[in-house]
Amino acid sequence: MAIPEDFLHYLWKFRLFDQKSLHTISGESIQILNVGVHNSHAGPDFQSSLIKIGNTLWAGNVEIHLRSSDWERHKHQTDESYDNVILHVVGKHDQEIFRTDGSNIAVLSLDKLIPRKITDAYLHLLECMDWIPCCRQISKIDSFYIRSWLYRVEIERLEQKSESITGLLVEFKGGWDEAFYIYLASNFGFKINAIPFEMLARSLPQTLLGKYKNRPLQIESLIFGQAGFLNQKYSDDYPQLLTKEYNFLKKKHSLQSVDKYIWKYLRMRPGNFPSCRLAQFSALVIRSNHLFSKILAGKDIKSIVDMFHDLPVNSYWNDHYRFDKSTFRATPRLGEHSINNILINTVSVFLMAYGRKTGSAEHIHRSISLLEMLPPETNTLTKRFKEINIIPENAFFSQSLIQLKKAYCDEKKCLSCGIGTKLLNK
Known part of the structure; x- marks a missing residue:
């Protein structure tokens, strides 16, 4: 199964790749001082990043793609909102990319920097056909952490x-x-x-x-x-x-x-x-x-x-x-x-x-x-969660489990789920 672009976002956000001697495709050294703020709206993927490339300190945005050529495929070379991109992070580098004024953009390829263990763990979740991707692993996560995440999920549902x-x-x-x-x-x-x-x-x-x-x-x-x-x-x-x-x-x-x-x-x-x-x-x-x-x-x-x-x-x-x-x-x-x-x-x-x-x-x-x-709801979904020792004590948490299943598990959004990222970080 091919790795989705979201996985690269996750790796960049949490710096889950080898950072000992980072270099651009052209050979300049890279020092990541701040990965930036993940942007879920239109525009570059990470904003307000701070990166030292060679001897120059850059402040700006970071764009992430599976391949360098995706830059042109998405028409960024004609979009001025991407002119402030200071680093193009890619899974594989296959061509040079440029801003609207023709200037070259530094590229970092993660191709050989991603630990195999993390990739395998993520693919295992992605390919899992169980009723929730992590049902066989969730017992590894501390119950206090699961409860904290479920609280956030229910607030999200209410909103x-x-x-x-x-x-x-x-x-x-x-x-x-x-x-x-x-x-x-x-x-x-x-x-x-x-x-x-x-x-x-x-x-x-x-x-x-x-x-x-x-x-x-x-x-x-x-x-x-x-x-x-x-x-x-x-x-x-x-x-x-x-x-x-x-x-x-x-x-x-x-x-x-x-x-x-x-x-x-x-x-x-x-x-x-x-x-x-x-x-x-x-x-x-x-x-x-x-x-x-x-x-x-x-x-x-x-x-x-x-x-x-x-x-x-x-x-x-x-x-x-x-x-x-x-x-x-x-x-x-x-x-x-x-x-x-x-x-x-x-x-x-x-x-x-x-x-x-x-x-x-x-x-x-x-x-x-x-x-x-209010008492927790009793339905097929809450019964399944009880089987893996996730037991809601009231309606707030039974509603949270409904949101978790529909918005994260069913959509395989493990990288956006606190439980999924915790498992990957382990």
Whole structure:
């Protein structure tokens, strides 16, 4: 397998090559005083480097390629942003390279300077077909170091997820409550019905629901009606009452419902049926209109969590999972697993986003503290990590393991992973 350019970046960044008697291709001595700052954006790979070439001390940028000819292949010879490159570091030298003014650039070839041991270790990770590349070696890394890296990974995950809220904030002109309402509704669908729930929320503005905040029947009729569940006849009194109320409100507010057929029931437990989720969502709206404002004003983490417990779900759902279909015993309450899912994927994300946007360290801390007080998620991924003795003690670290697997292990980004680089440095 060919070595990628990222590997050369890694070698340069950590100086993992023979530096005893470095020389340019033309024979001038090289002394690396500062490798520079790794640049992940457009432009040279390392900036603000400090290198002595021959008797001259140079300050500038370093560009890294697998071959010298990649300089021309990437059109750097016509790009003035590369004129401040003071050293071209390559895996193999195959041609001279020049700046836009025609001046020659010093070249360092790492071809014979890379320790075979490091190359073999990296290729082993790259070629590994196990569920994570380092699963057979991770036990060599100190658990404290792994925990420290996982902490950084989860902060990265929270920041990335909080960025996804930016579009909603722009759409609602900075309205946090409106953006939270849409985001919460989407997550109430728990992936399978996320899109129908979001469509419902967009068809039913929070401001309209606010007009009926002390009238549960009207809120339930608006939510079930806009979801498309009240466009047929029912025999039970409760759905008949909802239908009658909705028909009046629909005409009054010129509403257009979504189609009922978009809701999915396939391979779903009755407690997760859309009708049950809509009943729970209605109860949450009844209890707390403009919920995010109440979350921000919460005295502590426990008060935030309590907002989602013991929701006032209509008693009809004590023995129904669907309209007109009674059952011996139903479970209308939002379960602990579902509550934790919402707290993890909605509330903590919005607290982080709010903290970052407003510069509030308190809300960033609350985002993290909320995850730390919730139990770890139990799924196939966390079970696999437990098998190699990586055991998350709370939701913060189970979320971190999800990020580690998806963003680093699955992408084979071992050189960007603290665990991978630690193994290579060993």
